[in-house]
Amino acid sequence: MNNTPEVKVGVVAVSRDCFPETLSVNRRKALMKAYTEKYGSEGVYECPVCIVESEIHMVQALEDVKNAGCNALVVYLGNFGPEISETLLAKHFDGPAMFIAAAEESGDDLVGGRGDAYCGMLNASYNLKLREIKAYIPENPVGDAEDCADRIHEFIPIARALVGLKDLKIISFGPRPLNFLACNAPIKRLYDLGVEIEENSELDLFEAFNKHAGDERIPGVVKEMEQELGEGNKKPEILSKLAQYELTLLDWVEEHRGYRKYVALTSKCWPAFQTQFGFVPCYVNSRLTGRGIPVSCEVDIYGTLSEFIGACVSGDMVTLLDINNTVPKDMYEADIKGKYDYSLTDTFMGFHCGNTCSKKLCAPTMKYQMIMARNLPEEVTQGTLEGDIVPGDITFFRLQSTADCELRAYVAQGEVLPVPTRSFGGIGVFAIPEMGRFYRHVLIEKNYPHHGAVAFGHHGKALFEVFKFLGVQDIGFNQPKGMLYKSENPFA
Numbered sequence: 001m002n003n004t005p006e007v008k009v010g011v012v013a014v015s016r017d018c019f020p021e022t023l024s025v026n027r028r029k030a031l032m033k034a035y036t037e038k039y040g041s042e043g044v045y046e047c048p049v050c051i052v053e054s055e056i057h058m059v060q061a062l063e064d065v066k067n068a069g070c071n072a073l074v075v076y077l078g079n080f081g082p083e084i085s086e087t088l089l090a091k092h093f094d095g096p097a098m099f100i101a102a103a104e105e106s107g108d109d110l111v112g113g114r115g116d117a118y119c120g121m122l123n124a125s126y127n128l129k130l131r132e133i134k135a136y137i138p139e140n141p142v143g144d145a146e147d148c149a150d151r152i153h154e155f156i157p158i159a160r161a162l163v164g165l166k167d168l169k170i171i172s173f174g175p176r177p178l179n180f181l182a183c184n185a186p187i188k189r190l191y192d193l194g195v196e197i198e199e200n201s202e203l204d205l206f207e208a209f210n211k212h213a214g215d216e217r218i219p220g221v222v223k224e225m226e227q228e229l230g231e232g233n234k235k236p237e238i239l240s241k242l243a244q245y246e247l248t249l250l251d252w253v254e255e256h257r258g259y260r261k262y263v264a265l266t267s268k269c270w271p272a273f274q275t276q277f278g279f280v281p282c283y284v285n286s287r288l289t290g291r292g293i294p295v296s297c298e299v300d301i302y303g304t305l306s307e308f309i310g311a312c313v314s315g316d317m318v319t320l321l322d323i324n325n326t327v328p329k330d331m332y333e334a335d336i337k338g339k340y341d342y343s344l345t346d347t348f349m350g351f352h353c354g355n356t357c358s359k360k361l362c363a364p365t366m367k368y369q370m371i372m373a374r375n376l377p378e379e380v381t382q383g384t385l386e387g388d389i390v391p392g393d394i395t396f397f398r399l400q401s402t403a404d405c406e407l408r409a410y411v412a413q414g415e416v417l418p419v420p421t422r423s424f425g426g427i428g429v430f431a432i433p434e435m436g437r438f439y440r441h442v443l444i445e446k447n448y449p450h451h452g453a454v455a456f457g458h459h460g461k462a463l464f465e466v467f468k469f470l471g472v473q474d475i476g477f478n479q480p481k482g483m484l485y486k487s488e489n490p491f492a
Contacts, residue, residue, distance in 0.1 A: 218247065407470065
């Protein structure tokens, strides 16, 4: 299932009428040449219309990129640029727009070949604000053809997330579990972001599940599960029920997506789920996430929203984990100290029952949910996927609405260490520079819940820009040593 958008970027050059149009056109051609040589021609379109101080040209360019199927826009200042028509282009384009500008190429060509786009970017930004037009301007918006090609490439995952959110539906089942107030957040800001939400009862889901009993597709799904699990298939007796549940969710998605192209799920997975369905849904959640449909546990609506954003940005599957437990000192001394450049307080263990895709686990194994089995019969807690999370770079992040409907976010880059966890569940030993301070002055102080989304790889730059574009004013990050948080005691 293709559950994230394909982005096609239209590149439109603009020109001030008192500057040579050829300067913008030739620079646009050089930009496209640099881009295709480095990144290929797929997903980027060169608009032949150069907007020269004309609203008529703006309309022509707008129609051209629309007809080309572009859902993201790059306004390229090849010279000073026309303040009005270039900003009107961004205003009337239905999708995210980025503004970049050409640097001067040579000290030997600063008379007829000088474009002054460095100056033009200032006027562009002023006019965007004047008209309250939201546009993305990268950290280094002025550069030569190769530099600007890199900026366009960096823009694509940002655009993918922004395009995706405007066509996303989150489907939820049930309220958050009792005593899990941390997963309770107002949905108003979802609508502000352009996200739809369909809220259902667990009873609705249970009814649909029962209607799938005996579904002729179940044996085929069971076979897929057996192949995926291999030697890790320790609970074969539960696979048919899990297959039935997976088909229930997939059919629900198709029947309820409505006019939306993309879907994410979240459900109340305890305490009644086990006794009524007869299993835990963790493995199915992990499989759907692996297919590009993010699923969060415990009706964590903003958790699944974060996962979807991460999937769009990374182009990869994601997961949602508890920021769970400390690494014991003896384990740190034996397995981490002197081998990796992290202090004890930089480390922690990220865990959840079994929602992480098997492709992101070492030796994934089907087991029972040990925590739930402390209070329930073991046979109704089967269906979780366990294994150590694969080592490598990660980005921990979350977008959250506060109780008073303010959007807040955090982004932190680190890694999963190749250290045996010696524990259970889908779990890994995480290391984030200055995690201890980040934990205290962002996660605790800003009242974040315990769930964090995990993207595999370092995607902090793009995620930070997505949150900025969405209007998030408070974006926390793991500040380096010497850079104090506002509330941090300088004498501590």
